[in-house]
Amino acid sequence: MQAKAEGAARSDNAAAEQNIVQACWSCHGPVAVGDPFCSSCKAVQPPGQADHFQRMGLERSFDVDLDALEKAYFRMQRDLHPDRFATKTPKEKSLSQQQATSLNDAYETLKDPLDRAVYLAHLKGLDVLKEGCNALNDPVILMEAMEMREALAEAESADEVSDLTRRAQGDIADCEKELSSAFEGTDMDHIGTLITRLKYLRKLADETRFRRAELRSMA
């Protein structure tokens, strides 16, 4: 028996190095790393360390097939959402909450082009700060932002504001296209600049929305 246990410990190390198999917390048998359920006893497993693309079974790329993303998300939430564990043990409830939380995080990040770009850049080693801007002194972005702000401040009707929203949305779509091709290459500076621009444009689109709500409530 002793020899057997040692044998298991040795292969355990080998497997840990490979990071492919771990012990199920419930039946203590082998589970492939990343599997949400134990293949033998079906117990839910911890969410593990997979990145968002791996978790959703997608290729690591800025161009995400949104339908495929959503299908994967719904399919996995169907099995992992806490609603499926309402009568299970506290441990299983807690693991399902962790799994569903990770799924929501992955889905929300990959669904949104800006969040996706920031995340993908992060995976590639570029951290774009939340509020800060990597290229604040980029005069083109600065001018564009100021011009739009001014137009927004001067807009007097909800319709005028809607025009500005449409303009911002058009710019956002263009910027996303540029990001898509930038991510094909390796120019991280360029990617950083585009992300900063996209942030500005998104913020602006939000502001037009607030402004419209404001004008509406004054009407």
Added chain:
Amino acid sequence: MALLQIHEPGETPAPHENDADVAVGIDLGTTNSVTAVSVDGKAEVLRDEDGQALVPSVVAYAPDGSPIVGGLAKSLIAMRPDSVVSSIKRLMGRGIEDIKSVAGHLPFTVEPAVEGESGASRMVRLNVDGHKLTPVEISGHILTALKERAEGVLDREVTRAVITVPAYFDDAARTATKDAARLAGLEVLRLVNEPTAAALAYGLDKEAEGLYAVYDLGGGTFDISLLRMEKGVFQVLSTGGDAALGGDDFDHAVAEHFLKDWTGKTPGSGAVKQAVATAREVKEALSADDQGTWTLELDGEEQSFALDRAAFEAMIEPLVKRTIRICEDVLDDADVTPDRVKGVVLVGGSTRVPLVRKMVAGLFGREPLADIDPDEVVAVGAALQAEALTVGSDTLLLDVTPLSLGIETMGGLTEKIIPRNTPIPVAKAQEFTTYQDGQSAMAIHAVQGEREMVDQNRSLARFTLRGIPPMTAGAARIRVTYAVDADGLLTVSAREETTGTEQSIEVKPSYGLSEDEMSQMLYDSMKHAKDDMTMRLLAESRVEAGRAVGAVKAALDIDGDLLGDDDRKAIDAIVAETEAAVAGEDRDAISAAVEKLEEGTRVFAEQRMDRGIRAALRGVEVERLDKAAHGRDQQGEEQAASSDDRPKSAEAGD
């Protein structure tokens, strides 16, 4: 030969647990409450002998403090206004400051704040004919009555429920609702948002697909939710509302009209209650008729009022307009124009008012759906969800946080950590630092709401992270994590990263009950609280033992060949022992058996790991050969960082 019963692992039903225990859906409303139960996907509303489904959410207290709930209590309002409480839902999770502005209009006598009282929370307390009661206790009395009524109708014990809350209910109000259920001896399987429950009732019924809006105007709350329904998935896209706007406000508007014309002195609380009761009659009558006359006797003086529908509508139009504006904002939030909405579901008794229907139809450009009784639709959805949670279901509800969750930062500003309309469950972390040299503690203040300034948002909880080791200002790294569970309840934890000093609290809202108060109430309300607790612990042990036995059986099915006859026999014996323990009533025996089971199968588990790892390594070997053949190298691609991308200035952004 007897057939073996085969269950999915983990779903092995514990002995004694039979279908006598059923989970119900409860719509705990401001004005009325409804209970429903679902069996085989068919939900039915529970009715009394007279066919009445609606139980007025009204509680009358006898001189000895014992509660009477429902129609009888409602009929006592006129006679004994001081000992009857209605619309208590409006005060769930509220503090005294919250209700100051409406104090004159509320048919309650509110206890004055007790300054500096330790241990007691800032929750509102009512003085009902000399009895000091919190909204949680009063709601608990309503839930107890609903539970007993359901048990009578179903002729079974009812201990588990899905309870609905307005989507716009904040953390404090949600916690208060859960606490009320605990007082009533009900386990809350899930808090479900009312509009989501209504959508569930409609979606299943109609197999609807596409975008739907649920407009829910109840007695005291307004909710609007935009959902996408697709192949059994109900995904909430955005939600909004006003937790203090409802049909009651229509009544108050009319009552104000009555009292404004009153020539006498300031009306007492009894007079206000009578005016409000008559106003409600006006609302109901003018929803069907064009005009009418009402006589009101206030403080001994009689006066009659003639009102037509146009006059009534003029009084309530500003209120209805407010709901329409919130609808527009919610559509905007989801970036949806009204014409893309395929259907509008009406929920709540107040949607019977013609002006409401007219204005909703005007916004969405289509007649709203109301073919399920708007008073019952929420309970029906809750019952369906209760069945889904206990028995299983093909449908899935994906809900969101209604309000942003943030933290107070320097200067009394709010920093959002989880924005509104984020799918739940969710966890998000943010790092903060110290601003003084040698700072050893950090106060953390969690708030909920959309405003920039902390004091304009709702304070949820405060706690202090202590034991930060002395460092220069800005050197400590304090990671604050907000986690919201599937009930929409928040847990906050804080951790100093360089030393690992950690503190975590389940947010007990500033306006909630303290744990001490809760225990005392539980003690007072349940004479058999101890038995109840023992039963719950026993049930939990059985679920855990069922899980362990299921896991071992599944392992035996797959890897049983690893065991020699004797080892196999030994394990089978412990499994049988555990099952026997589960059949008994002794919790300690069950726990001991589970422990023995884990111990007795340890070597077997090692053998299984051994086999699994060998198989996996064989797989990797094959993969490696494949990769070598394709000459692919995945390294390198992840290390393209450039140090020039750092922000140049800390003043970035606005």
